[in-house]
Amino acid sequence: MSSVLATTLSLSRWQFATTTLYHFIFVPLTLGLAPLLAIMQTRWYRSRDDKWLRLTRFFGVLFLINFAIGAATGLVQEFQFGMNWSAFSAFVGDVFGSPLAIEGLGAFMLESTFIGLWIFGRNRLSPRVHLATIYMVWLGTWLSAYFIIAANSWMQHPVGYQLNEQTGRVQANDIGEILFQKFSLFAFVHVIFAGLMTGGFLVLGVACWHLLRERNVDLFRSAATLAIVVVLPVSGLQLLVGSEFGVTVTDAQPMKIAATEALWNTEEPAAFSLFQIGGFSQDDQTPSFDIEIPGLLSFLATNSFHGKVVGLNQLQSQYEQQFGPGNYIPDVELVYWSMRVMAYLGTLSFGLAAWGAWLLWRKKLENAKWFQRAAIAGIAFPFLSNFAGWILTESGRQPWVAFGLLKTENAVSPTSSVWSVGLSLGVFMALYAVLGVADFWLMRRYARLDPPEIETDEGEGAPLPAPGY
Amino acid sequence: MSLQIVWFCLIGVLWTGYFLLEGFDFGVGMLLPVLGRSEDDRHTMFESIGPIWDGNEVWLLVAGGATFAAFPVWYATMFSGFYLALLAILVLLIVRVVSFEWRGKAESPGWRALWTWLNTIASFGAPVIWGIALSSLLSGVPIGEDQSFVGDFGDLFTWYTVFAGITVTVLFALHGATFLGIRTSGDLRERAERTAARLAPLAALMGAGFLIWTLVVASDRNDKGIFPGIVVVVAAAVAAVAAVFLTRAKRDGLAFAATAATIALAVMTLFISLYPRVMVSAPNFENSLTIENASSANYTLTVMTIAAGVLLPIVLFYQGWTYHVFRKRLGGGDPAGATSSARSEP
Numbered sequence: 020m021s022s023v024l025a026t027t028l029s030l031s032r033w034q035f036a037t038t039t040l041y042h043f044i045f046v047p048l049t050l051g052l053a054p055l056l057a058i059m060q061t062r063w064y065r066s067r068d069d070k071w072l073r074l075t076r077f078f079g080v081l082f083l084i085n086f087a088i089g090a091a092t093g094l095v096q097e098f099q100f101g102m103n104w105s106a107f108s109a110f111v112g113d114v115f116g117s118p119l120a121i122e123g124l125g126a127f128m129l130e131s132t133f134i135g136l137w138i139f140g141r142n143r144l145s146p147r148v149h150l151a152t153i154y155m156v157w158l159g160t161w162l163s164a165y166f167i168i169a170a171n172s173w174m175q176h177p178v179g180y181q182l183n184e185q186t187g188r189v190q191a192n193d194i195g196e197i198l199f200q201k202f203s204l205f206a207f208v209h210v211i212f213a214g215l216m217t218g219g220f221l222v223l224g225v226a227c228w229h230l231l232r233e234r235n236v237d238l239f240r241s242a243a244t245l246a247i248v249v250v251l252p253v254s255g256l257q258l259l260v261g262s263e264f265g266v267t268v269t270d271a272q273p274m275k276i277a278a279t280e281a282l283w284n285t286e287e288p289a290a291f292s293l294f295q296i297g298g299f300s301q302d303d304q305t306p307s308f309d310i311e312i313p314g315l316l317s318f319l320a321t322n323s324f325h326g327k328v329v330g331l332n333q334l335q336s337q338y339e340q341q342f343g344p345g346n347y348i349p350d351v352e353l354v355y356w357s358m359r360v361m362a363y364l365g366t367l368s369f370g371l372a373a374w375g376a377w378l379l380w381r382k383k384l385e386n387a388k389w390f391q392r393a394a395i396a397g398i399a400f401p402f403l404s405n406f407a408g409w410i411l412t413e414s415g416r417q418p419w420v421a422f423g424l425l426k427t428e429n430a431v432s433p434t435s436s437v438w439s440v441g442l443s444l445g446v447f448m449a450l451y452a453v454l455g456v457a458d459f460w461l462m463r464r465y466a467r468l469d470p471p472e473i474e475t476d477e478g479e480g481a482p483l484p485a486p487g488y
Numbered sequence: 489m490s491l492q493i494v495w496f497c498l499i500g501v502l503w504t505g506y507f508l509l510e511g512f513d514f515g516v517g518m519l520l521p522v523l524g525r526s527e528d529d530r531h532t533m534f535e536s537i538g539p540i541w542d543g544n545e546v547w548l549l550v551a552g553g554a555t556f557a558a559f560p561v562w563y564a565t566m567f568s569g570f571y572l573a574l575l576a577i578l579v580l581l582i583v584r585v586v587s588f589e590w591r592g593k594a595e596s597p598g599w600r601a602l603w604t605w606l607n608t609i610a611s612f613g614a615p616v617i618w619g620i621a622l623s624s625l626l627s628g629v630p631i632g633e634d635q636s637f638v639g640d641f642g643d644l645f646t647w648y649t650v651f652a653g654i655t656v657t658v659l660f661a662l663h664g665a666t667f668l669g670i671r672t673s674g675d676l677r678e679r680a681e682r683t684a685a686r687l688a689p690l691a692a693l694m695g696a697g698f699l700i701w702t703l704v705v706a707s708d709r710n711d712k713g714i715f716p717g718i719v720v721v722v723a724a725a726v727a728a729v730a731a732v733f734l735t736r737a738k739r740d741g742l743a744f745a746a747t748a749a750t751i752a753l754a755v756m757t758l759f760i761s762l763y764p765r766v767m768v769s770a771p772n773f774e775n776s777l778t779i780e781n782a783s784s785a786n787y788t789l790t791v792m793t794i795a796a797g798v799l800l801p802i803v804l805f806y807q808g809w810t811y812h813v814f815r816k817r818l819g820g821g822d823p824a825g826a827t828s829s830a831r832s833e834p
Contacts, residue, residue: 080593083589084589084590084593086589087585087586087588087589087590088585088586088589090542090585091581091582091585091586092582093549094545094548094549094578094581094582095578095582097549097552097553097556098552098567098574098578100556100567101552101556101563101564101566101567101568102567102568102571102574102575103568105564105565105567105568105636106564108556108560108563108564108567109560109561109563109564109565109635110560111560112556112557112559112560112561112563112564112784113557113560113784113785113788114788115556116553116555116556116557116558116560116563116784116788117557117788117791117792117795119553119556119557120550120553120554120556120557120558120792120795121553121792121795121799122553123546123549123550123552123553123554124550124553124554124795124796124799124800124803125795125799127546127549127550128543128546128550128803128807129803129806131542131543131545131546132540132542132543132546132803132806132807132810133806134542135538135539135540135541135542135543135810136539136810136813138538138539139535139538139539139814140539140813140814143813143814143816144813183785188560190784190785190787190788191784191785191787191788191791192787194787194788194791432564432568432571432636433568433634433636434568434569434571434636434637434638435568435571439571439572439575439641442572442575443571443572443575446575446579450579450582450583454582454586457586457590461590461593461594464594465593
């Protein structure tokens, strides 16, 4: 590979990675806040207690601030497959394009149309129909996530296709398998739970910020209670789903799991490394220091404490035979640590949720200043976990873009030049940085306001977040 | 009829939907400095498209996704070939989306003015580039034997494509004005009507020029006869001329229908002129991408046809319902715009 092409490849990868991670700041918030808003508005609809309407509007504004930027950056995602990865797009479009197209027509359209109805329809729709619109938004966001995850899962574990020798491109032959393979189902639940944690811990943290200052205590105690009721089971189950998903990944991509554990040689049973220094490269396969739990990796990867987990060296030679010479080992240190950041923060989140639940049970939530401070910091946990999870998933797939079918280095647009990709990377970074600062500023500002009062003459159909124009 | 033809038509429909709907959003944005004299006016203008612009923009996303699924090679070659043009469009659209949601989120006049101006700039910029990009599918760009783009950014710019870009922008401005004619009331509505009447002759003239030029380019670059394109061109010209008279007569509803028809028929002219190619290659015409050599296999096209057959009517239904919900005129005697409809429950 020429050095020019290598630079273009590297810039394209940086662009895809940064824009995707950035997009995924906003996506999980939408996935998590939409159902929480639906619950809040339903409680208002049932009880006609103004408290829930005020909360719906309060968190509705935070939702909309993020929805805007999430939608805007989503367009970049769809375009850059073609812009930067045209060889990939032409090669897999027959299979990969369908979930994206269905996502647009079946899910994103739903979400985008009904969000307009929800924001502006408060005085033109009956309360019941208006309530239904937020449920449609919820449905749209989750469906949208499903199809995107199905597309991504296909890159991790291609199924339901055949290679057309004549065109040199893959083509679909089983849409059921492409859309509903086990990998997608697990990944979807994992992402939805991540979304609920992101939204739930945001509501909890913001509520605690207000409780800490003893403002609108009654209102925010209710918000915090709702958040805890959601995040406690979800963050607990997420640990199980994550580990079950790990078993599925082990079947589909043993190399990813071996790299995640920096397991150079096959072990039976395999120990789980909690922490280690060194041991991350082919020249340095033995850590100079590590803490291990015997048998745990076997359990995580195979559901049995005695299972066999294949090592990097063995997989490397197996892949060389299968796919020809080359390096098939991903960046071991990166995936090792991203998995641990994800899992440790996930565990910490569960701990925080359990602490909150205990305080709730003892009816001491509004006086627990240290918990409230911890919950404010806890807003960040899911975001960081989400980042780490995607870094693990995507960099653990390398050197493949579509596992076993196409390598990342062969997927890049043959026509793109160093300067055009460099320019776009620079433009996106600058634009996203400015938007990120503005978004954070707006979020912080609106999160600290008192929830809007309900004017008496608005009464029943009362609006959601005031139209923002 | 082969499924390739079905999907070529469907993608034409999706682009038509996008231009028809987002066209007036862009138009309203362009007219902000002209018609938005007071903060109230600007607020009303933003609110006129507030509930619907997001759904409108998804038509673009769907057009992109459908192209990816049905014609992967077209998608790959077009999107990688038009790299810088699409980069500019993405930046403009992102800024525009954010301007909608964030404009009202702070009270300072400076903050509002900033997002208002950014919205206007993006509303001008995006249609110009779309016009250039889509018309260059017909006028031709260099494509190699391996079906990939081998030209550079400059290949998108010819007199024809630049004229197309400007024409699209003028048509959208007119479309936005007729849209405000049916969506607002009072002084703002009258000014929108006057602006529409002033813009219509220019838009009709440029539109007619673009349509005829498209036929010429199609025969010159794409080996097409004058039929059946001329039929659509005549229909489009009739719609454009009707728009001139209807805007002058202040027949708001019909005027909007006329600008909508003009835009839809213009997009149709472009697609008919392209068929059976999807991306013309110049100078090596034989490397052009066609609905045959750029498409997915029959299986995927069948699956996608079923999916579109089920989903598209649903989308049309609920988007139509949305327009119905927001049919009431804004502004004038009802400054808050949304306060008057009575609640049915106590």
